[in-house]
Amino acid sequence: MKIIMLGAPGAGKGTQAKRIAEKYSIPHISTGDIFRANIKNGTELGKKAKTFMDQGLLVPDELVVDLVVDRVGQDDAKNGYVLDGFPRTIPQAEALDNALAAINEKVDYAINVDVPDENIINRMSGRRACVSCGGTYHIVYAPTKTEGVCDACGGELVLRDDDKPETVKKRLGVYHEQTQPLIDYYNKKKILVDIDGTQDMSQVFDAIVKVLGE
Numbered sequence: 248m249k250i251i252m253l254g255a256p257g258a259g260k261g262t263q264a265k266r267i268a269e270k271y272s273i274p275h276i277s278t279g280d281i282f283r284a285n286i287k288n289g290t291e292l293g294k295k296a297k298t299f300m301d302q303g304l305l306v307p308d309e310l311v312v313d314l315v316v317d318r319v320g321q322d323d324a325k326n327g328y329v330l331d332g333f334p335r336t337i338p339q340a341e342a343l344d345n346a347l348a349a350i351n352e353k354v355d356y357a358i359n360v361d362v363p364d365e366n367i368i369n370r371m372s373g374r375r376a377c378v379s380c381g382g383t384y385h386i387v388y389a390p391t392k393t394e395g396v397c398d399a400c401g402g403e404l405v406l407r408d409d410d411k412p413e414t415v416k417k418r419l420g421v422y423h424e425q426t427q428p429l430i431d432y433y434n435k436k437k438i439l440v441d442i443d444g445t446q447d448m449s450q451v452f453d454a455i456v457k458v459l460g461e
């Protein structure tokens with residue numbers, strides 16, 4: 248099962264991708280998490296990516312595509328994967344399709360988690376991310392047992408710099424311009440699944456499971 252998560256920043260892609268990965272025993276591959284891990288470890292890639300991420304811009308395609316093609320070719324991805332945050336541009340989608348076609352494979356589902364812009368700023372300002380494991384919470388909709396401490400690993404929770412309202416507005420603009428065209432791209436390939444992302448997290452997940460199967 249090869250799944251792509253589409254949706255605006257803060258739509259709930261990561262939240263749902265995590266649940267999908269658990270239920271269907273496939274890896275959750277988040278390009279945002281990969282970049283943040285690189286930034287934390289001070290790698291060359293991390294340094295390059297950070298300058299774009301801080302401004303709310305996309306990291307250039309050439310820094311992302313090879314990384315993902317390499318990652319989905321690894322052993323644990325043999326039975327499928329859920330890609331969260333990739334592709335984000337048409338050239339990225341085409342590069343993935345070409346890499347898969349070369350080994351007689353294809354994406355099975357593109358799940359579009361649909362949330363209007365009005366809801367996004369609120370979601371993002373309440374999002375808290377674990378600096379250790381990348382887990383995400385929300386101060387109202389998904390609170391931790393102890394404030395500021397990750398339930399999963401005990402790590403420290405922070406408001407990501409790029410989740411501040413000014414940067415979120417910028418990211419939404421980038422989303423509409425560069426990423427939203429992918430909805431049409433996958434619709435034409437007849438693998439698009441539209442999900443109402445304004446429902447409760449568990450209702451969103453139920454709607455996804457209805458499509459993917461029990």
Ligand code: ADP
Pocket residue numbers: 255256257261278279280282299300303304305306307308311331332333334335339409418
């Ligand atoms: P969100 O969870 O809010 O959608 P991500 O964690 O997926 O955000 O991404 C954070 C940032 O990392 C993006 O704003 C962008 O700068 C960069 N990024 C992540 N994935 C990609 C990608 N596929 N192409 C380009 N940039 C990316």
Ligand code: ADP
Pocket residue numbers: 254255256257258259260261262263370371373374375383384385386388389444445446447448449451
């Ligand atoms: P994305 O990966 O698309 O950027 P996240 O999964 O990180 O989005 O979700 C963004 C924020 O909204 C997080 O704080 C998350 O806990 C919260 N959230 C996710 N899904 C829902 C939902 N259905 N209802 C309310 N809040 C949600």
Ligand code: ZN
Pocket residue numbers: 377378379380381382397398399400401402
């Ligand atoms: Zn954690």
